[in-house]
Amino acid sequence: xxxxxxxxxxxxxxxIAADAGLDAALEDLEYSVSAPSRMLLVFQEADGxxxxxxxLSGADGEAELIDIACRGMYKRCGKAEALLGEAGRRxxxxxxxPQIALxxxxxxxxxxxxxxxxxxxxxxxxxRYYPDGTDALVMIxxxxxxx
Ligand SMILES: CC(C)(COP(=O)(O)OP(=O)(O)OC[C@H]1O[C@@H](n2cnc3c(N)ncnc32)[C@H](O)[C@@H]1OP(=O)(O)O)[C@@H](O)C(=O)NCCC(=O)NCCS
Numbered sequence: 001x002x003x004x005x006x007x008x009x010x011x012x013x014x015x016i017a018a019d020a021g022l023d024a025a026l027e028d029l030e031y032s033v034s035a036p037s038r039m040l041l042v043f044q045e046a047d048g049x050x051x052x053x054x055x056l057s058g059a060d061g062e063a064e065l066i067d068i069a070c071r072g073m074y075k076r077c078g079k080a081e082a083l084l085g086e087a088g089r090r091x092x093x094x095x096x097x098p099q100i101a102l103x104x105x106x107x108x109x110x111x112x113x114x115x116x117x118x119x120x121x122x123x124x125x126x127x128r129y130y131p132d133g134t135d136a137l138v139m140i141x142x143x144x145x146x147x
Contacts, residue, residue, distance in 0.1 A: 002086045005033055005040040012050040020069035041086060043079045052079035054087055061095030065102035084118045098143060103129060103136040115139050
């Protein structure tokens with residue numbers, strides 16, 4: 001089941017982020033739980049465990065995907081795809097022409113495959129965007145989701 005994250009989910013979210021090599025901060029996640037301009041969705045398993053999350057900013061029509069990650073043992077089960085689908089549906093319900101933009105490392109093949117499967121298209125490149133000199137691909141979703 002996908003639902004809005006609560007304060008008590010944040011330890012699990014931080015753990016998933018750390019395992020995924022993402023640089024998530026508790027203060028930022030706390031803000032995403034409470035601010036209307038943010039969306040922090042978690043995938044909760046039947047046993048209550050949080051297996052994946054997605055964090056978006058500007059969750060009103062034009063949004064940006066901040067992070068998405070899935071716990072190792074739950075990967076390739078459709079969690080991230082379902083989270084992006086839910087985020088897209090929520091944005092579409094609030095705005096006729098929703099858009100989600102993101103930046104992704106050009107060497108992150110799993111994430112790029114996920115975004116392409118869920119209807120994101122490549123819209124540009126930011127050269128040497130990351131501290132190690134890797135380029136970022138800019139990708140945009142404007143409504144057609146497979147999620
Ligand atoms: C990218 C990530 C979020 C995908 O999560 P996931 O729940 O395993 O993804 P899903 O099961 O929903 O996959 C949906 C589709 O994405 C693509 N995909 C996902 N992982 C893939 C992989 N390792 N290799 C190739 N394609 C992949 C596939 O098209 C997949 O559909 P399929 O399984 O029917 O072939 C996950 O690998 C992860 O947590 N990575 C580390 C964090 C990260 O890089 N986040 C993105 C930048 S913020």
